[in-house]
Amino acid sequence: MKKITIGDVAKHANVSKSTVSQYLNKRYEYMSERTRERIAVSIEELDYRPNIVARSLKQKSTFTIGVIVANILHSFSTQIIRAIENKFHENGFHIIVCNADDEPDKEKDYIEMLMAKQVDGMIIFPTGGNMDLYNRMKKSKFPIVFMDRIIADSEIETVALDNEQAAKLAIDEFVESGYRDIAIVTTSIIRNISPRLERIQGYKNALEYHQIPINPAYIKTTDAGMISQALEELFSYEKPPEALLAANDIVLMAVLTYVKKQGLKIPEDLAVIGIDEVPFAVFYTPSLTTISQPTIEMANLAVTLLMQQIDQEEKGKPQVHRLQPTLIKRESC
Structure with a gap:
């Protein structure tokens, strides 16, 4: 033929x-x-x-973008990936998605693999464990944008949520509903992952604003597999919390599992708000109040920032672009 x-x-x-x-x-x-x-x-x-190969050689582009997520199990990650893919498709690009499992070594392997495949740029949810590699990429003017997590002194364009404001929205809602004994649970902060630290700081700031004493025992950080144990400890106190902020969707799932296992009722026994909108929030009984991230806007901005670098139209010094969260009020608080 x-x-x-x-x-x-x-x-x-x-x-x-x-x-x-x-x-x-x-x-x-x-x-x-x-x-x-x-x-x-x-x-x-x-x-x-x-002929894609011939086209790539002629235009010196593979029309391919690498996307490395820290943990693909987060609903936020999958929502962002979907939005990024849609936006790049509009621009004639394809994406390769890699999941680093929050492991710096795995992230490093994926970065090197994608570089070998000559992708035109990368959007990375950074683990924070490969500073030398990030800096080499930036120094060589390889197009790169960080998503969700802030790496200090990296001088790389970053798109992130205003995490302190996200926590503040939740605490404000709890206080307005009459709660004062409020706990926060998040996944591990061992590697200083910025969204988790910022949400804890936002929680503290909001309590201080409302003149509510900060109880260190109400702040729990742990590995995902240990959340149930952290909750057992939290609710074994003589005075357990009456409201709980689940700092991400993985924590929220663990909280709902614990509540069901213990036969507790939401919000009668425990008011709950989760940061990150989840598909089941509106169907759960009672429906769940959440703090939503503007995933489409974040994805579109990341694509725009990366395309500017690919087209050599980068504007000014790289900066952190903060987008605002939204409270979706339902019945769990």
Whole structure:
């Protein structure tokens, strides 16, 4: 079977090869709608498939982006990945998704693999354990954007939530509803993962604002597999909390499991708010009050920042771009 070339498409559509090339690269400014339709029909009738390798060599681009998430189990991660994929698809790029499992060594392996595949850039939810590698990438002007987590002194464009404000929204809602004995539970802070630290700080700041004493025993940080034990300890106190802020969706799932196991009622026995909107929040009984992250806006901004670097249009000194959370009030508080 003869391989159909761009010249065959051009001849069939009665246009030049450069016009077909412009069409394939979505540069439609200088061609009429009728010309676009003719080329599209020719491509379909001839079953033409562009040579991606040749296109990459010619344009010095693989039209591929690497996305490395710290933990793909978070609903926030999957929502962001979906939004990033949609935005890059609009720009003619594909993505390769890697899950680092919060392990710096695994993250390093994925970065090196993606570099070997000559991706055009990366969006990384950084573990924070590969500073030398991050800095080398930046020094070599490799396009890179951090998502969700802030790495001090990295000078890399970063898109993140205003995490202190997220915690404040939750505490304000608890206090407005009459609660004062408020706990926060989050996953491990051993590697100083910024969203977790910032949410704890936001919790403390909000309690101080409302003139509520901070009880260190009400602040629990632990590995994901140990959350149930942390909750058992929390509720074994002589005066257990009457409200609890689950600092991410994994904690929220553990809290709901514990509540069911103990036969507790929400919000009668324990008021609950979770940071991160989850698909089941509206269907759970009672429906769950959550703090939502603007995932689509965060993804779109990250793509824009990365494309500016790819197109060598980076503007000014890299900075941390903070987006605002939203309280979704339901029945759990």
